[in-house]
Amino acid sequence: MSYIKIKRQAFQEAENDCTEALNLDDRYIKAYSRRATARKELGKLKASIEDAEFALRLEPHNQEIKKQYAEAKSLYEKRILQKISEQEKQNVGKLDTKVNGHIIQPVSSSTQRKQMTAVEDHTKINKSGKQAWKVSVQELASRAASRANVLAAQNITRPTTAYQFEASWRGLSGDRALQAKLLKAIYPRELPYIFKNALTVHILVDIIKCVTTFFM
Structure with a gap:
């Protein structure tokens, strides 16, 4: 708390102390x-949200932590929207699109808006092209997810606390094989020390589902 009160110069020290605790x-x-407060100030918004979320699972009616969670989530969403907005501006500046076989290149802002409208109209008319675009986006998303899972599989480490386990478990959500690999990395004798009395119902149910799939 003292490090947090010092503010800008000591938020990293505050985070380190909380991690040790x-x-x-x-x-x-x-x-x-x-730690959620320190991480928010350091710009680690996703990690801040995870800390507040885990604290709420331990104490669901804590109003202060609810407020922390809402603030961190709001800032994170604003950051994402800002990145999307910046990306869209860059895309408008680089507009080079084919419509009816003709290449449209940017000239001015007003011209760009007209060109974008033409592209949108053309897309609406060409429904089959729109469907093909959706399929390609889905394929790219699938490939990206596969690559992410491969990287996650390479980086699986044995957790030592319930927080570390839940963070890893959520990161592997949707891939039972990788979740099974995480479970296999834990020695059974370590389970009581990892979870103590912090094992939540939904995580327990999820583990049981994974166990019934891979360990029968």
């Missing part, structure tokens, strides 16, 4: 809350 006691709610 959680290594000693992974149910220490104040450590999650203060």
